Amino acid sequence: MSVLVFVEPGDELSLQALSVARSLGEVRAVSLDGPYAPAAWAAAIVEAAQDSDAIVAAGSDRGNELLAHVAARLDQPFAANVTAVEGDVVTRIRWGGSLLEQARLHGSPKILSVAPHTQPAAEAVPVERLELPADADTSVRVLETVAESSGGVSLRDAKVVVSGGRGVGSAEGFGIIEELAELLGGAVGCSRVVTSAGWRPHADQVGQTGTKISADLYVACGISGATQHIAGAKGAKKILAINDDAEAPIFASADYAVVGDLHEIVPAISAELRRVRGQ
């Protein structure tokens, strides 16, 4: 089986996709450069894949987008965020990973993206740079990239994230969350309830429709633990949940638990941190 795999240079998720591609057959790795133009890049991939039995990419923003364009051009099904392939049956994630689906992927070539962080990374292979076809439509392309004002530690890359949910009670209530995050050199996060209420900006949301974190420690304060939230938090190595409801679902996803009122517990942790540091 010949497998065309789209690779973004220096992208860890592409190497994870490569390991699935390799398990399927003989791999031809390709990439493109120049301003990102999804429809035109997809046209180049389709042209290169004329003799391919499968087309694979990472389940990243661009990987999923390009394969959707490829599938639309070829009028073939596309299985996004696959975790396993056996013959023509794929296992793929639903609900941001809270549920799995087994499905039969009909059609040819097989078009699939690989769910992030579900596979080991393969060793890099030589990558062939594709040219855009002469008639490629580049009208939709990145025209410029503007810098975002950086507000401290990024949520995605922070080693510690201290996060608040409905239990925090108000926008002002986040003062104690911010204080602890700052002491730990971490980032402030929150649940969807909090952004919907306007207490914090959406950029702070941890969840399926927010940021997916990869912290060493996630401290979830007053967060019930809806699957929408856990989908963004489970990338953390350890989860500490602080909640006054001992039955809260968050405790089924947490490694450590403190039961009680976050309004007392969080400042006590900050005070203890200062004490042991001799501040």
Next chain:
Amino acid sequence: MRILVCVKRVPMTGGKMVLTADEQAIETRHLGFTISPHEECAVEEAVRLVEANGGETVVLTLGPAETEEQLRDCMATGADRGILLKTDGADWDAQSTASAIVDAIRAEEAFDLILVGNESADTGNYQVGIRVAHALGLPVVNGLKKIELQGEQVRCERDAGGARDVYVVPLPAVLSVLEGLNLPRYPSVPGRLRAKSKPLAVVEPARPEQKLEKLRLVVPPGQGKQAEILGNGPEAAPKVVELMQQLGVA
């Protein structure tokens, strides 16, 4: 301007996924329903654009008869009318969903803007908007957190790891959006009352053969951990700090 927003009815899953005995669906007997978060923002954006520029917001969905509830919710927050592509409740894969949406769009007067969520909360196929755009020969931009109308074109911004990529495309266009685009309003009581009498068209498309054919759903392993209890109340603080030191984060 005429704007179409495509939405999908999904259960409010709460804290735990429980499957039906045949493993074909989530057990929803005790669950409410909503639309995907990205789509709530799509509806809000459409309503704001029509408030500012005049025109009409049409909200479209494919789903069982009960999906009228979600269309009425959208009408309560400002959509003007609804189109229900009624099914018998069976899943439709992304390809057949897109194809039914395209047929419905072709039966309407042309739209200036078609808004979709970047991916649905449940199946997460990441492709319906792109397939619709492709079939209609329209430009499509994905993953948007900012949309700015500039006459006959639209400027779009998309997160790109600490920066934002900028696209400018002519109308008509398909735009797929993310939560964070705006802060959706809550429906008012008068809004809910008005929604009851807004027009709703029902079409029953035929379900084609499924090319991404769901076989069964599986709850992934690793759910239901037993958390180690460090203590109760503020007295647990020393143990928490000890843990943070062990993990090398304090």
